[in-house]
Amino acid sequence: MKQWYQELFSNYAEKYESESFVQGTQGEVDFIEREIIEREIDYNKKIKILDIGCGTGRHAIELATRGYSVTGVDLSEAMLKKARENALNKGLKIDFIKADARNLPFEKEFDLTIMICEGAFPLMETDEMNFEILKNATKALKPGGKLIFTTLNGLYPLFHSVKDFINSSSTTQTNNDNTFNLMTFRDQYQLEVEDDNDQKLVLDCNERYYVPSEIKWLLQSLNFTKIDILACKLGEFSRNSPLTTEDYEMLVIAEL
Template identity: 70%
Template structure:
């Protein structure tokens, strides 16, 4: 049985390109190259690369990039875009929970929830982080974005307090305070004009969880910031109003 994220990214590559959340590529890549001091010797792995928007932009700027995604249609679109741009990116169909890379890359990126934290169990999400860490060289850096648990936690509790509920539940709020998972229905029209209704299940993480998980993978320096579309910055402090967080981890 296909999981919701597998069904989502089947026959969705063209529509994906026009989504609002995919429009910040240039600014996000500007931040990435600044983080690695514009060092063209860096080998970069893009996990959950989708249609290759970050990987292709990095390759245009002279970087050696490998992109991996679970969706064959997304990878096919990425290869087509790279060919049209006359650049070389090594795009592969692969599962982020089961990658064979080891001590190979200077930088790993996972942006716009391309893989982590969409998995159906916490263990699967952790496997993705483990594989990202394993793929890095000993002085490597990991940059990724993920859903900020402070946002639904704050707003769910606030709603509870504002409405004086006694059982802590609400039919309008699918966020589970015990698991930090949000279940929702997502409607979309795929590239073939078919209407789909997907039962999404996403895991939100609070900063302390992310810090603990990364420390358990031997990352020593972990910085977490607000994540703003197309404008990543170390100057933006994470708040309860940020839907996503930007994580930068180094060994």
């Protein structure tokens, strides 16, 4: 049985690229590049980057355009097909690989791993599966490597309605119910959306929200020594944006 994210992304690549939440790519990559420059004593763009949950390749392609070596992985062949087309149209050669983020084939190969816009984490149906994604993202890193990812901010639903946020911020998605569970920090709801063939889908979604202390503990258990958790602002990632209850997502930067 397919999970909701598998069903959604099996035929959603075209509409995905028109969503409001994917329009901040350049500013987000500006931030990622600043983080690369900060860690590189001899900055020469020779580092290797892994993009987990790369989708249609927007971050991977922008990084490759700037001269970086990037590998993109995703569970959806349809999204990867679009990513390959996008890269080809820009004359770029990028390895886009179909793989499950819970079981990646990489070990100590990359200087930087990114998971942006809920790329795989935290969409899994159990906390254990989400943790497997973090473990695999970490395993792929070389000693001293860096992990940058965004995830849902558990502080937000304590003060706001997730339903109202989703309904106000997207033109194609509707959350008809608000079922955020304070015991599990999971939001289980029905999502109505049209795929690339304009077929209506009704999906039973299950997303995990994390509070900053949980993320810090999980990363410390994976031997990250420096962990920064900030506000995630579309297209405007910044170390000068402290996380608040008004931020739907958080930006995490961790170093081994």
